[in-house]
Amino acid sequence: MSAASSLLSEDQFLCSICLDVFTDPVSTPCGHNFCKKCITTNWDLNFPSQCPNCKKVFNTRPELQVNTFISEMVAHFRQLAEQRTGGGSQKHAAQAGEVPCDVCTGTKLKARKSCLVCLVSYCETHLEPHVTMPGLKRHQLIDPVTNLESRMCAKHDKLLELFCKDDQMCVCMLCTISEHRAHEVVPLEEEYEGKKTELGRKGAELLQMIQERQLKIEELKHSVEVSWENAYREIKANICAFTKLKYVIQRNQTKVTEMIEEKHKTTERQADGFIKELQDEISELKKKSDELEQVSHSEDHCGLLQNFPSLNAAPPTKDWKEVGVHFPSYDGSVRTTVAQLVEMVENEMKTLFPKAELKAAQQSAVEVTLDPDTANPELILSEDGKQVYHGNTKRNLPNNPERFSYCACVLGKPIDHSGRFYFEVQVKGKTQWVVGVAKESINRKGRISINHKNGYWTVCLSNETVYCASTDPPVRLPLKAKLEKVGVFVDYEQGRVFFYDAHAANLIYAFTGCSFTEKLLPLLCPSFNQGGKNSAPLIICPVHPTK
Known part of the structure; x- marks a missing residue:
């Protein structure tokens, strides 16, 4: 073929219409060859159809036949022309990381395909027989890969064309009648699609x-x-x-x-x-x-x-x-600094910053809902879990471990927080109440002493006018006005529980230096009804930031 191809010239492969190398060459019944597009266009413009070379007239447009011989010769001629110009080896030379052609001698061209039957990688030139020869067209071609020997069974020297689902490995045909006889085996293509x-x-x-x-x-x-x-x-x-x-x-x-x-x-x-x-x-x-x-x-x-x-x-x-x-x-930053200053400055600072401190605490506001499973049987909770009051009558409720059996208290459900939380409770119209937080593990049965040593951090009202913090002993709070809404702020990291007059934006008491080792839950105690005198409910209110 190479000796014959050396006699070929470009003129032998030119279309007489476009005067360029054939593209999709076809033959007319009279035996002349043209580009398919050229002869089709010519006949579309002229009637009756005739051969541009011999002028033979066709009364009906003949069916054009693809000239496979000319097509192959044109392709080969283009390849020879590219090699003669030196462009082929330069353009397609295999680079680092690319699979080289196993057939090329001298400069290795970049492989276009690898044959799983021949176990050889071919460049575009050496791949041509696999495209044109019927016997080679049946070979399985894949994108170029190295180490084609790994596609062969090491034991039987046969192509790995099956997949054993039991052992999760590629096997050859002979493997299925030996070691993998009783296993589930499928074609590689089937398993490939599933895995892909x-x-x-x-x-x-x-x-x-x-x-x-x-x-x-x-x-x-x-x-x-x-x-x-x-x-x-x-x-x-x-x-x-x-x-x-x-x-x-x-x-x-x-x-x-x-x-x-x-x-x-x-x-x-x-x-x-x-x-x-x-x-x-x-x-x-x-x-x-x-x-x-x-x-x-x-x-x-x-x-x-x-x-x-x-x-x-x-x-x-x-x-x-x-x-x-x-x-x-950031609340308390200034207070910590001025703690070392004179008493006069400390008192002045307390009058300057209450609103800023409360506003900072309110940024940690959370949603609080009362837990009915913890409520004393004499307490009545609203359907939304936001209000509680004393009902005078003891209801027949399960005496579960979480429920307060004697004290008229109820806990809030566990809440999500990031180390700090704040909530507000309306206490308006009441003569007696307790509001604050308590450890999750507190004792809820029998008489309870509510103070910080027992896991309660609260403030309370008794006898209509006496406000106290639940220290041991209790600390009297010298408030100038009657409380209507109490703000409760907990800071786990700093070990603090602050209580605010939410209306006046004043700090009324602060537990500091605490060590919290477990969850704290909101605690509300509306106290006893007192014949209707203390019938107003404690209400968990939406938090509206202080202006």
């Missing part, structure tokens, strides 16, 4: 994980922004306060500002750490996703099945659903 679908699902899961982590990054970034807004508001409030008192505390202004900024920086560092972890996980997930994407375009059945366990394994990741940053508490 499974990897597709895994890829979708990885993309979902990436999206979730990207959303978490945005959430964390937003948390940092909110934290900075809170910090900025606190800084402004502190500057205003220190301006009013700068004749004694001006040198403390910078110290308080730095304290607040450092708390924000701690929050930012925490968020940055989470973001870095998320970005690392995203990077690993993207690598895995890219690997699965590459596999999804491969036709290498055996390779996919052999590498399936490693491809299907997801990178180790962290459960981020409950992860978030904890906003630092």
